Structures are given as structure tokens and as C-alpha cells.
Amino acid sequence: MHPPPDKRPDPNALLALAGREGRGRLTVFLGAAPGVGKTYAMLSRARREKDAGVDMVIGVVETHGRTETAALIEGLEILPRRMIDYRGRELDEFDIDAALARRPKLIIVDELAHTNAPDSRHPKRYQDVEELIGAGIDVWTALNIQHLESLVDVVSRITGVTVRESVPDSVIKKADEVIVVDITPAELIQRLEAGKVYLPENAKRAADGFFKPGNLTALRELALRRTTDRVDDQMIAYLRQNAIEGPWETADRLLVCIGPDTLSEKVVRTASRLANGLNAHWLVVTVERPGQDAADAAAMARLDETFRLAERLGAETQRVSGHDYVGEILRLARRENATQIVLGRGEAGWWQRLTGRSLPDALLRQSSDIGICVITDGESDTPPTRKKGRRWEMPPLLSTIGVAVGSVAAATAIGVGLRHFTPLPNLSMLFLMAVLVCALTVGRLSAIVAAVLSFLAYNFFFIEPIYTFTVAQPYELFALVIFLIVAVTTGDLAGRVRDRAEGAGRRATNLQALYEFSRKLSGITSVDDVVWAGVAHAQATLHGQVAIAIPVEDELTVSAAWPPDTVLDSTDMTALRWAFEKRENAGKGTETLPNLRFQFRPIMAPHGPVGVFGFEQPKDAPPLSPTEERVLGAILDQTAIAIDRAQLARENARTVALEESEKLRGALLSSISHDLRTPLSSITGAVTSLREFGRKMSPESRDDLLASIEEEAARLSRFVSNLLDMTRIEAGALNARRDWVDVPDVVRAAVERARKAFPERAVEVSVASELPPVRGDSTLLGQVLFNLIDNAHKYGGEDTPTTIYARREDAEVVVTVTDQGRGIPPADLEKIFDKFYRRGKVDGRAAGTGLGLSISRGFVEAMGGTITAESPAVRKRGTRIVIRLPVGA
Structure with a gap:
């Protein structure tokens, strides 16, 4: 591409391009938070480069105990690290001298924000990377957005976590390539709960602190914004180097206009495909005349159904009231920064075709800088026709x-x-x-x-x-x-x-916006979601920087701000706290600290302030008009009510949990008192009889009393053991071993134990030959089978045997324990695995503590298996408990 003769490249841009000659290339894998997969993506791409014949080595990679990441390192050349003795501890650090001596084409240096140990050549790892690049070596590295120097305070304010290591923003600006590694907050939280980000003991603490959906959404916004800025810088540099005039459009936003006609459904579906293809945000809107709601009930119902379709397809929806369709649509399009307007055109009459008074024609005439995409009855995907040019506007x-x-x-x-x-x-x-x-x-x-x-x-x-x-x-x-x-x-x-009329139209628009806002708040139960919704709506109304702070553990913390990189300094925070404590406005435009950028207003609920709202209007903007004051007051009132409702819902949930805990504790104490008292009373009575009448008793009577003592003591021991096992399961302290387990041996051992405990009861066993081993804990599996046999004896009837089968089904070993009792109603098949659930007594013994099946489920799930109940099992009666364990590889 050659520039025109009268256009010359920018000399500074050419000098910057020449300065890169002889230097290595820096590629940064940027993520919004730990665990998004930066190192994994970097190593996956590195393996492809290695297979392509690129001379590549690993300088330093931190796997953080993630097995999938560690597997990607196998087979790659790894430089040995340098060992440093620091305060009696040995630290392994990246050896830059070894990297310079090896001089590969590409080297991977992970954890760019790392601080090197004392006595290292450079205090920070990013300085090691700069030296490698200066030596002509390409470097790949990984970085989280919170480690950028300019965003440290912002991230700390958003997440409440202090960021201790940082790198200058110039690192991103100098990078030749920035690759964003991103996943949704829900997926990241799921990875965290699965133990793929931190160890289990740290995962719950991280989920309660840093890894909140609101925090992750804000961090994603910061990462994408910073990457967009870097892309813009690269684009401008390219334009200057090649003397190309801009501007270029970088993002698309669609405004979709619908009405109560039958074509609107097709317009919405076509716009959805267009938005997905462009990866664009889209807003569906209708313009209603005052009094139109009651004009045609069928048409209004059809319009509501179209709106629901748009929401299901991922669009935002809005209703606008006004007489001038074209003016309202263009006004909303410019306010929402829409690049294209999508609307439908039905069969026009001859007068409309002659005068050009249809809505699409009017929009085409008056929209000078917005593309118009017209959907007709006969065409499905009409490409957008974009009009260029600027229109001079008179004062x-x-x-x-x-x-x-x-x-x-x-x-x-x-x-x-x-x-x-x-x-x-x-x-x-x-x-x-x-x-x-x-x-x-x-x-x-x-x-x-x-x-x-x-x-x-x-x-x-x-x-x-x-x-x-x-x-x-x-x-x-x-x-x-x-x-x-x-x-x-x-x-x-x-x-x-x-x-x-214009004032009425504005009031109708404000009322419609407040209605949409209240409708969103009505479906929100989380305080974080309420705060973010309030910030988004207030920013769209005021068109400036806004922030909301709410008390967190008796300390006012900024919970949401838009844009997310909005920063409040110490003076701003002082005014914010003053507004909360005094319940008065503070900051710009008030008598308290009027020189600040922000104005802070308390968010008042019926019982007192629940937070503080702060906003900064755009430069040279006039003070808020009375109408804007009323709208802002309505937004804050609705936000206060929603926050109060969410906090009450949270308190109600906590109260319900406490009530359930009290009920559970009462049931536990009742069960313990009964189940401990019964065997202890039997043991005490037998001991008393032996002490007072032992010499007068026959040997047979003494043996019966001693057998009763032994039986009740064993029952008491099982009860205490069950309580301890249940405590381990609920506390998460149950660590099942993953050894090879021979299922037939465990079945035989459990049956022998049951026959000694219940010699009068029959047990039938059938085990398939050549049953493969499973990965699990033989002790836990044996305890599960004994609990199931004991349960089957209690409820299976005295004259019917308990049957045990073990076989293989595909990649699982299936063990079933079946009784021939009365069975279980279908509605109770899941309840029997709940704690303290008991069905009475059948064979003369007490029904037990109700913990056996609950413990069995906990043990089986700890080994990676499943346990379920089926009833009826045999001849329309009985119960079958089915255990499924995966076959070991």
C-alpha cells in the first residue's frame, strides 16, 4: 500500500518501527483473574510451536498444583532454576544468565509481576523479560489485569484484596501481541469449586472474597478495556506509518425497532442473527403513542410476546412514549451510541411510496451517520445500508x-x-x-x-x-x-x-425508564446485583461517573462503580462517610467539601441509610434540572428499597437456617438421649442383676445377661461410630483412600461380620466372576455394606433372606443389597438418605438413629460413586439399594 503523494507517514511512527528491529517480540497472555487458563493457553500454543520446529524452552512456569497444566510441560526443554539462600530458606528463581547463554528463539517466562529474590540482577521479573527482548529473544509471559500499576487501587477497591505486586503499564503498551484469555464468571467459579484454581482449603475463602460474580465482571471489563486501548494504539501506529486517514469503526451496537405487527417477530429473529454475527450489543425498542395501550388488546399482547422473545434471545428491551416516531428513534439511537438501526417494512401503499412518508424512508433521510437495515416480508437477511457523511447543525x-x-x-x-x-x-x-x-x-x-x-x-x-x-x-x-x-x-x-407536550413526553420517557428499572430490581435478590443495576441505570441517566458504597462489616466500601476504573481518593471517601453518618449531601454543589469532583447522597431506607451514591457529571454540564433531580431521587429510592429487601431476604435466609439448625439440634439431642439411654439402661440393669443375684443365678441366666451386655455395648459402639462418621462427612474431613479394592473380598468380609452380629438372619451372596477392581477405600466400602445389610435385616422381615449381588455394567461395578420387606413409597426414596430419617421398627429392634444410609451415601460419594434406592424390588415388594463404583483404569 502506497500513501497518496500529499500524505506522508509520521516520522516518529517510522522511528518507533525502526527501533524494534533486532529486538525480540513480547507476547502477553492477559487474564482478568487467576484460574482463567492463561498458563494453560500459553503452554498449549507453545507445544504447537515446538511441533512446528521452533527452538523453544521454558524459563519458568508456575502450575500451582494444576495437573492439566503440569501435563503440558512434559516433553519440553526446561532451563534449570537458580537457587538462592534467603533467611534460611532456599528460593528457586529464573536464571536469566542461563537463558542468555542458551539463547533460544522463544522462551516462556511465567508470572510477569513476580518480585525477584534479593541479590538478583533485576528486582522485578518484567525487567528480566526486557533484557531478554533486548537480546533478540522472543518472550511469552502471563499476567493478570490486577497487577497493572494504574489499576492496583481500582482492583483493591472493587475486590477488597490488596495487590502487592505490580508492573508498569508500559509493559502492555510495548507488547507486540496481547492475547486475552477469558471465561465467564460462572465458569470460573465452577472451576474454583471443583478445586482447579486453588486447593480446597483456600477455594471457599477465595469464593467468599475475591471470586464474586460482581468482582469478576468488573475485572473482565477492565481487561477488555485495556486490551482495546492497546489495539487502538496499534491501529493508530499503523495508520501513521502508512499515512492512512481514519477513523475506523471498532464496535457495533444495534437498535431494533418493533411494533404490534406480525413482521416484528421476524425482525427480532433476524436482528438476533445479525447481532451474533457481529458480536454486537442490541436493544429492542418500541415507540408508543400516549393512550395506545388500550387501543388494541390483541396487538398489545402480540407486542408483549415479541418483547419476551427478544429477551430470550439475549436483547435488552425498552419502551419509549412519544408522538414523533422518527425523532424518538434517532434520539435513542444517538443516546445508546447505536451504529445500525434495524426495522421492518411491510407492504406500503401507493401514497406512501409516492410521498416517501414510511418510517424507513424517513429514517434514511434524517440519519446521516447511522446505518439502516430494513427487513421486508420477502427477504430474510437484508444487509445494512450505511449512509456516510456529516450534517452541519446551526446554533x-x-x-x-x-x-x-x-x-x-x-x-x-x-x-x-x-x-x-x-x-x-x-x-x-x-x-x-x-x-x-x-x-x-x-x-x-x-x-x-x-x-x-x-x-x-x-x-x-x-x-x-x-x-x-x-x-x-x-x-x-x-x-x-x-x-x-x-x-x-x-x-x-x-x-x-x-x-x-415535550415535557409530557420526557416525563413519560422517565416513567418508562423507571418502570424498566423497577422491573429489573423486582427479580434481583442479591445486594451485589442490586448495586450494579442501580449504578448502570444511574450512569445511563446522568452520563457521568457514578459509584455506590454500602457498609460491609461496619466499613463503607465502594461495591460498584461505572466505569469500573472510577477512582475515589481519600478526600472523596471522607465526604462519602460524612454523607452516610450525617444523612446529608456532601461534595460538589453542597456546603460540605464543595470543591470535590463528586457529589455524594445517602441512600435512605425506612430504617436509615443503607449506602451512599456518588456521581460526577461531565465537564461543563449544567446542574441537575428539577426533572433530573426527581428521576435521580426515584432511582435512589428504588435502589434503597431493593437493597433493604435483599438484606432482609438474606437475614430471613439466615434466620431460616438457624431455625433449621435448632430443629436439627433438637432432633439430634432427642435421638442421642433416646439411643444412649436404651443400651445404657439394659447394660445397667444386667450389671445390677449380676451384682445382686449373680451367685443365685444359674449359669444359663448369667450367660444371657453377659450376652445382653455385650450386644448393647456393641450397639452403643456402632451408634457413637456413626455419629463420628457423620461429623467427619459434614466437616469435609473425610479423606477416602484411592487404593485398588477387590470388591468380592470386601463383600465376603462384610457378610461374615453381619453373620456374627446377626446369626439368626440369612444372607444370600452372588458375585460375578472376574470382577475388575475399583479405586476406593476398602474400609469405607465394608462399612457401607454392613450398614446396608443391617438396614435390610431391620426392615426385610424375619423369615426372608437379604440378597447381595455384585456384577459389572459397562465401566462400573454395581453392588446391590435387596430385602423383601414392605418396601418404600416412591416419595420417600430420597428421604431415606437424610439424617435422622427413620421408618419405625419391624423386626422387634429399635429403628436406629437414622444415620446409617446417610453415612453410606457420604462414604460412596467420597469414593466417586453413587448410591440410590429402588422400590419395589422383588415381586412388588422389598427395597433394593444400588451402589455404582467406577472401574479403575
Whole structure:
């Protein structure tokens, strides 16, 4: 590409390009938070480069215990690290001298924000990377957005976590390539809960602190913004180097216009495909005339259904009230920074085609910088037609006078033309019409100017003697004065009507926006979501920087701000706390710290302040009008109510949890007191009988009492063991071993144990031959089988055997324990695995503590298996407990 002769490349841009010659390339894998997969993506790409024959080595990579990441390192050349003795500890650091001596084509240096150990050549790792690049070596590295120096305070304020290591922003600016590694907050939280980001003991603490959906969304916004800035810098550098004139469009936003007609559904679906293809944000809007809601109930129902379809497809929706369809659509499009307007065109009549008065035609004429995409009945995906060019806009006063002059001139020309054909005694009506046109289109001032100009023009052109401002007859002068009074009065009244109509339209728009805001808040139950919704709506209303702070552990913390990199300094925070404590406004425009950028207002709920709202208006913006004050007050009132409701819901959930805990504790104490008292009473009675009457008893009686003591002691031991096992499961302290387990041996051992404990009960066993081993804990599996056999004996009837089968199904070993009792109702098949759930007594023994099946489920799931119940099992009766364990690889 050669620039035009009169355009020359920027010398500074060419010098910067020449300065990169001989240097290595820096590629930064940028992420919004730990765990998004930066190192994994970097190593995956490195393996492809290695397979392509690139001389590549690993200088330093931190896997943080993630097995998937560690597997990617296998087979790659790794430089040995340098060992440093620091305060009695050995630290392994990146060896830059070894890297320079090896001098590969590409080297991977992870953790760019790392601080090197003392006695290293450079204090920070990014300085090691700069030296490698200066030596002509390409470097790949990874970095989280919170480590950029300019964002450290912002991230700390958003997340509440202090960032201790940082790198200058110039590192990103100098990077040759920035690759954003990104996943959704929900997916990242799921990875965190699965133990793929931190160890289990740290994962819950991280989820409660740093890894909140609101925090992750803000960090994603910061990462994408910073990457966009870097892309813009690269684009500008390319334009300057090649003498290409801009600007270039970088993002698309679609405004989709619909109505109650049947074509709107097709418009929404086509716009959805267009937005997905462009990766664009899209807003679906309808313009309603006042009183239209009651005009046609079927049409309104069809419009509501179209809105629901748009929301399901991922669009935002909005309703606008107004008389001027074209003006409202263009006004909303410019406010939302829309690049394309998508709308449908039905079958137009001949008059519309002749006059061009259809909505698409009107938008095409008046939208100078917004593309128009028209969807018709016969076409599915009409490509957008974009109009280019800029339209000069007159200043308001000049435009007002210009419309008045033009209207009067047109009335004069029409009157002069008509006078040549027929005498008209009431030509003053033409000028009165011009006054009305000015009043209805521009306003009162234009109408008054038009009335004065009409007075002069009527006198000059149509009252004898013409072409002079003199009046021959007195009655003509009287008529002129009356005309002037009528014209001024009529113009003033028409202008007032127009102003009031515009005010009503603005109020309807504000009410509609508040309705949409309240509808969003009605479905939100989290305080974080309420705060973010309030910030987004307030910023769209005020068009400036906004922030909301709420108390967190008795300390006011900024929970949401827009843009996310909005920073409040110490003075701002002082005014914010003052507004919360004194319940008064503070900051700009108030008597308290009026020199600040922000104005802070307490968010008041019925019982007191629940937060503080701060906003900074754009530069040179006038103070808020009374209407804007009312809208802002309504937003803050609704936000306060929503925050209060969310906090009450949270308190209610906590109260319910405490009540359930109290019920559980009561049930536990009741169960423990009963189940401990019964065996202890039996043991105490037997011991007392032996002590008082032992010498008088026969040997058979003494043996019976000793057997009773032994049986009740064993029962008491099992009960205590079950309590301890349940405590381990609930505390997360159950660590099942992953050894090879031979299922037939465990089944036989459990059956032998059951036969010794219950010698009078029959057990039938069937184990498939060549059953493969499973990965698990033989002790836990044996305890599970014993609990199931014990349970089957209790509820299976005295004369029916308990059956145990073990077989293989595909990649699982299946073990079933079946009784032939009365069975379990289908509604209780899941309840039997709940703690303390008991179904009474069947074989004469007590029903037990209700912990056996609950413990069994905990043990099986700890080994990676599943346990379920089926009923009926045999001949329309009985219960079968099914255990499924994965076959070991």
C-alpha cells in the first residue's frame, strides 16, 4: 500500500518501527483473574510451536498444583532454576544468565509481576523479560489485569484484596501481541469449586472474597478495556506509518425497532442473527403513542410476546412514549451510541411510496451517520445500508430565527403568487399559518419573531401603498395591530402547547425508564446485583461517573462503580462517610467539601441509610434540572428499597437456617438421649442383676445377661461410630483412600461380620466372576455394606433372606443389597438418605438413629460413586439399594 503523494507517514511512527528491529517480540497472555487458563493457553500454543520446529524452552512456569497444566510441560526443554539462600530458606528463581547463554528463539517466562529474590540482577521479573527482548529473544509471559500499576487501587477497591505486586503499564503498551484469555464468571467459579484454581482449603475463602460474580465482571471489563486501548494504539501506529486517514469503526451496537405487527417477530429473529454475527450489543425498542395501550388488546399482547422473545434471545428491551416516531428513534439511537438501526417494512401503499412518508424512508433521510437495515416480508437477511457523511447543525438561536424568516418568506411568496390570479381579502391567514408552523416546530420565540416579521411583510407587500411601510387608511393600521396581537398570542399559546407536550413526553420517557428499572430490581435478590443495576441505570441517566458504597462489616466500601476504573481518593471517601453518618449531601454543589469532583447522597431506607451514591457529571454540564433531580431521587429510592429487601431476604435466609439448625439440634439431642439411654439402661440393669443375684443365678441366666451386655455395648459402639462418621462427612474431613479394592473380598468380609452380629438372619451372596477392581477405600466400602445389610435385616422381615449381588455394567461395578420387606413409597426414596430419617421398627429392634444410609451415601460419594434406592424390588415388594463404583483404569 502506497500513501497518496500529499500524505506522508509520521516520522516518529517510522522511528518507533525502526527501533524494534533486532529486538525480540513480547507476547502477553492477559487474564482478568487467576484460574482463567492463561498458563494453560500459553503452554498449549507453545507445544504447537515446538511441533512446528521452533527452538523453544521454558524459563519458568508456575502450575500451582494444576495437573492439566503440569501435563503440558512434559516433553519440553526446561532451563534449570537458580537457587538462592534467603533467611534460611532456599528460593528457586529464573536464571536469566542461563537463558542468555542458551539463547533460544522463544522462551516462556511465567508470572510477569513476580518480585525477584534479593541479590538478583533485576528486582522485578518484567525487567528480566526486557533484557531478554533486548537480546533478540522472543518472550511469552502471563499476567493478570490486577497487577497493572494504574489499576492496583481500582482492583483493591472493587475486590477488597490488596495487590502487592505490580508492573508498569508500559509493559502492555510495548507488547507486540496481547492475547486475552477469558471465561465467564460462572465458569470460573465452577472451576474454583471443583478445586482447579486453588486447593480446597483456600477455594471457599477465595469464593467468599475475591471470586464474586460482581468482582469478576468488573475485572473482565477492565481487561477488555485495556486490551482495546492497546489495539487502538496499534491501529493508530499503523495508520501513521502508512499515512492512512481514519477513523475506523471498532464496535457495533444495534437498535431494533418493533411494533404490534406480525413482521416484528421476524425482525427480532433476524436482528438476533445479525447481532451474533457481529458480536454486537442490541436493544429492542418500541415507540408508543400516549393512550395506545388500550387501543388494541390483541396487538398489545402480540407486542408483549415479541418483547419476551427478544429477551430470550439475549436483547435488552425498552419502551419509549412519544408522538414523533422518527425523532424518538434517532434520539435513542444517538443516546445508546447505536451504529445500525434495524426495522421492518411491510407492504406500503401507493401514497406512501409516492410521498416517501414510511418510517424507513424517513429514517434514511434524517440519519446521516447511522446505518439502516430494513427487513421486508420477502427477504430474510437484508444487509445494512450505511449512509456516510456529516450534517452541519446551526446554533439554536440562529436556527430559531432562520425558521421564522423562512416561514414568513414562504407565506409572502405564496401570497404574491396568488394575488396575480385572484384577489384574496384575507391574506393575513397565510402569515398566521406561518406563525403556527414556527410555534409547533421550533417554539414560542420563533413564533413571536415570525409574528413580527409577518406584521412587517404583510404591511410592505399587501397593504396600500405597497412596497412601503406607510399605511394609507386608519382601519388598515387597526387591522395590522389586531393581526400582530393575534399572531403573537396564537404563537405563544401554540408554543406553550408544544413545550408542554415535550415535557409530557420526557416525563413519560422517565416513567418508562423507571418502570424498566423497577422491573429489573423486582427479580434481583442479591445486594451485589442490586448495586450494579442501580449504578448502570444511574450512569445511563446522568452520563457521568457514578459509584455506590454500602457498609460491609461496619466499613463503607465502594461495591460498584461505572466505569469500573472510577477512582475515589481519600478526600472523596471522607465526604462519602460524612454523607452516610450525617444523612446529608456532601461534595460538589453542597456546603460540605464543595470543591470535590463528586457529589455524594445517602441512600435512605425506612430504617436509615443503607449506602451512599456518588456521581460526577461531565465537564461543563449544567446542574441537575428539577426533572433530573426527581428521576435521580426515584432511582435512589428504588435502589434503597431493593437493597433493604435483599438484606432482609438474606437475614430471613439466615434466620431460616438457624431455625433449621435448632430443629436439627433438637432432633439430634432427642435421638442421642433416646439411643444412649436404651443400651445404657439394659447394660445397667444386667450389671445390677449380676451384682445382686449373680451367685443365685444359674449359669444359663448369667450367660444371657453377659450376652445382653455385650450386644448393647456393641450397639452403643456402632451408634457413637456413626455419629463420628457423620461429623467427619459434614466437616469435609473425610479423606477416602484411592487404593485398588477387590470388591468380592470386601463383600465376603462384610457378610461374615453381619453373620456374627446377626446369626439368626440369612444372607444370600452372588458375585460375578472376574470382577475388575475399583479405586476406593476398602474400609469405607465394608462399612457401607454392613450398614446396608443391617438396614435390610431391620426392615426385610424375619423369615426372608437379604440378597447381595455384585456384577459389572459397562465401566462400573454395581453392588446391590435387596430385602423383601414392605418396601418404600416412591416419595420417600430420597428421604431415606437424610439424617435422622427413620421408618419405625419391624423386626422387634429399635429403628436406629437414622444415620446409617446417610453415612453410606457420604462414604460412596467420597469414593466417586453413587448410591440410590429402588422400590419395589422383588415381586412388588422389598427395597433394593444400588451402589455404582467406577472401574479403575
